[in-house]
Amino acid sequence: MKRIIITTSFVAIAACFVAPATVSAEEGLGNVDRGRVIYQFGKGDDVPACQGCHAADGLGDDNVGTPRLAYQIDTYVLKQLADFASGARTDDTMYQMNDIGKALSEQDMKDVASYVHTLKTPYIGSNLDQLRRDGAEVGDPAKGKMIAEYGAPDHGVPACESCHGFHGRSAGRMYPAVGGQNYVYLQHELTSFRNAANEFGSKTLTAEEIASKADNARTNDYMGQMRAVAKNLTDEDIQNLAAFLTLAKPTTPGNPRSPSRD
Template sequence: MRKLSNLAMACLGTAAMLVFSGASLADGSAVSVNLTNGKSIFENGKPDGSVPACATCHGDKAMGQDAMKAPRLANIGYVYIVKQLTNFAEDKRTDNIMQQMNGIAKALSEQDRRDLAAYENSFPRNAELSDLNQLKTDGTKIGEAYKGSILVRYGRNGPGVAEKDRVSACTSCHGFNGRGADPVYPKIGQQKYTYLVAQLTNWRDATRTNDPMGQMRKVAHNLSDDDIIDVATFLSQAPDSTSGDGMEIGNQTVLEKLKVVR
């Protein structure tokens, strides 16, 4: 059977992810999202106590916390967040770090998930980068950013590279410096360092398996421990654009398709 092209794979991925989001970009229909409800759950949890405030772990600006390996959620992608919350609720993804996201997601309604995802992607596109110097001082092993940048931008392929060592470039799917390819691929640039290390390790070891078509497991399969910390070191600090790139980045590709209630 002929392999799918990157474009075909991307189209399939888009279709699959949009099912989780409840938004159809093809026919122009839109679902309603309530930012007030999303903000309330994020800041205070649910009134019945079934869901704690998301901000407790992810920070009041949804920028994540390295100490807890809690990821940045702000502006990483509406569709992606809806999909992850749905996967947690259906036990297609297991929270093996804090052991709480499955229970939390189960207590969220489908509308709650959409509202949270919309709110988390309504923040200004700012950055609160991991403090690598502090992490290193505290005993966390930090990689070499220049080595990570090579893997992120170019991968490890070409003549003379053994099949067992081949790695696809992160930018092939996640865009320049991992800034995201909304609505299919999430923003991984400026993600928290400890979370990046944990998830790349999980993909490599197949302890996380909710990637469409097994894409991330295939990419991470040939990464060494050093590769992982190098990639995480670079991505955690990577700017969305540079003077040589200059592209303005937005986060409204999907949000503008939604009926937003405030």
């Protein structure tokens, strides 16, 4: 997996000339218009445009391992930005997110989280055939569907839908939408949760443990729930789940987008 190298774009200067932000009709945690400016143009010298890695439409990029942010739960995005800023979340791929998070104010985080929640880009998912051609190990979506819907009781894995909802649309504001998420990101995060579970279990870490843990061990899950699940996932389980979830359409018939979660 490639490590992301982010270069601050000079287009951030353009943010100074954008019309004053107005209150959006789609109220959320923050100001959608200000969030759009940060997402598209960045902020100052330390915050590059989010779209440089996550794409203008919020779909992310399998080539560099970035997630889809479009229509993600705003409270979840806010928590991740805050956790990157505090160091509670680290990542060996998106490692520059820690410095970016520190450069964002709390209001900036709320604004960006509110903006990406408005990006109701249709669910596309990863091109699994292309990933296979590129040499990636890609799982079986049908097997992943069984785990997502029913779990794997034979080795202690509960159904993903119990927290993440039908086809990963999310079953509550503390849980992210994972349906239509990018394959590489899903595989990486599930593996990172498992790495952390193997080292720390599902406990809350001390500041010293957080500071010393490996970047590929993710421990900022709610009450250790993902680590408790991921510890029992095999490599094949992870690949199968990622293959199913990236293709899953968290929609209703005739509706190309998820139902409102507001």
